[in-house]
Amino acid sequence: MSSSASLRNRLIIAASAWIAFGMVLAWLILSNVFRSHVAQQFDDELFVHLAELKRLTHVEDGRAVLRAPLSDPRYDVENSGFYWEIQQQGNVLARAPSMKAAPLNSPADGRSDNGVHTHRIQGPTGELLVAESLEWKDPGKPPVQFIIGTDKRHLDSVLDSFNSTLSWSLTALGLSMVAAAALLILYAMRPLAQLNVALHDVRSGRLKSLPGTYPSEVQPLVDNLNSMFASTTELVQRARTQAGNIAHGLKTPLAILTDEAYRLKAGGCDTSAETLLAQCRKMETQIDYQTTRARVVASRLSPGASADVGNVVSEVIAALSRIYAHRGLHFEVDMPAALRVACEAKDLQEILGNLIDNAGKYARDKVRVSASATYSGLIDIRVSDDGPGLPPEAHDVVFNVGERWDTQSAGSGLGLAIARDLVTLYGGKINLGTSPLGGLEAFVQLPAGE
Structure with a gap:
């Protein structure tokens, strides 16, 4: 290959780069969409469990009692990453069996509504995604705060698993698309490769013209090349004929001059005769040289010499x-x-x-x-x-x-x-x-x- 890349390689490289860009862009988009979807699912699940916790809780005399355990058993497994806690003015009224560490420290944002709010706090086993809500059990007393949370590592685990699957899936898809693009480009470039082989055969003498039919985009080029080869061959023949005519036209007068020089020599004019003969020999040498050169130049222009x-x-x-x-x-x-x-x-x-x-x-x-x-x-x-x-x-x-x-x-x-x-x-x-x-x-x- 020459120092500059071939057209085929350029097309394959360009297609590969574009496919790689598309795969990376698809990975970023799908990963972010999936992250948003899973995060929303985690939030929805927390909201459902928070509503369930509030429904099952009975608060009386500074104590909170659940009439039944939560439906998700993971809140009963110690340090499972699923926790809930009920507080009132910082005092813990009740907490999940999975909780064995310090109370959850939800941000004190001074709210007075009973809507659900989400936060990220430090939990017993790492960063915790929590949903919390206030409920006024007694108008004369501070509100009861319900807090429920899930370790962020569970969300990250789902995302990592999805990203891993997405990565090798898109990589496999990208490689298959690159292979398909390469095969398509090779197939599309095949007529040019055939044309190159045919041109080599013409130059090496195996063919006198380019054979076969080619796609409509290439056929006009082939027809023009064949016309050029035909006209070049005709020009070569004319050049050879012209070179022969020139040689004949010059050598006949030169032969007469040489004969006259010998007559002069026979007549006693040796000096003049030798001068003429020397010049005639030089002229003959130049004629032979230049006509041979003209013939060879014509031959060189003719395709198919071997x-x-x-x-x-x-x-x-x-x-x-x-x-x-x-x-x-x-x-x-x-x-x-x-x-x-x-x-x-x-x-x-x-x-x-x-x-x-x-x-x-x-x-x-x-x-x-x-x-x-x-x-x-x-x-x-x-x-x-x-x-x-x-x-x-x-x-x-x-x-x-x-x-x-x-x-x-x-x-x-x-x-x-x-x-x-x-x-x-x-x-x-x-x-x-x-x-x-x-x-x-x-x-x-x-x-x-x-």
């Missing part, structure tokens, strides 16, 4: 073996089968033909050609010989058009320049170095094809 390295090497060596047969030159090939580069076969022949021919010119006994694939999607090709090699300062010079380090040998000085330009135009690189055989080694790296 060549088998092994086949090209075999063809080149088969041709050169006959040329160098009188020298007994031995050619070694070391490469795996079905190794392909993203390059036109003719251009790969041009590259390797120049490199292997150059190695054959200077080799004493042996020329070795090896190739291997890298993990970065490139193909490494090495051409080595056991000849005299070149000094390091000559490695860059020999790539210049018309330049030769050994001026005594035959040649135009164009082969390595063409090889360099071809490799560069296909997005590769070429370098010279010292061969393990003792001579010169040419190292070429080209994108892998299919």
